[in-house]
Amino acid sequence: MIYCFQHYYRELDKYKPVGRKFYLRDTVIVSRELLGKLIIRKIKSETLIAKITETEAYRGEDDPASHSFLKMTRRNKVMFDTGGKVYVYFIYGNYYCFNIVTEKKGTGSAVLIRAAEPVEGIEAMKAFRGKIKNIYELTNGPGKLCKALNIDKLLYGKDATEEGEIFISHPVKREKFQILSTKRIGISKGADLPFRFFIKDSPFVTKHKFNREVIIPGS
């Protein structure tokens, strides 16, 4: 009996939300440090888990590529909330993109989660995604990731620092990897800023020609 209780509590404790303070820092730093963290997505009794492998930083005020650049609108409103909130938007008539708001309230900055490595609930992810050729295509892209984790507008404004339908967890084991940086993908304004980050040699990142034009090796 005692063993069962210990086991029970350890499972509960396994995935620990990253706290608010983590997000209340410079967006570029948060963007880099989100690599390796876990997205925990709870759907009914199922828990889907994916390790973040690729992100992009979108700064407030001085970043013309950011949705928050011009002014607050109904769509970007949550970007101006406190760091740690979930920003989901719909793009190209087909896809959702999943972001975590950063910095203090009023800044208007966020990190786009572009790709992840499936960890748990892979069969459920496949079911949400539909036909795929191989495991590497399951979540290697912002639209694909949202489809696999069933992320849509319903999660807009949720708090990723609280254990709910979706949150970000510290990894169970600390892991060493190198971070590479390139320009951001698919934008026209602010296109030269090196604000895309990904885990070196991970097969679970987007396949893009920018991968050959790495700007900052290291870390």
Add this chain to the structure above:
DNA sequence: TATTCGATGTGCT
């Protein structure tokens, strides 16, 4: 293997 292009719908001018 690299590049182009169509589908799709919402937000904003």
Add this chain to the structure above:
DNA sequence: GCACATCGAATAC
């Protein structure tokens, strides 16, 4: 009416 933080199929080589 147009731009868009995408994807995957089709095309050209």
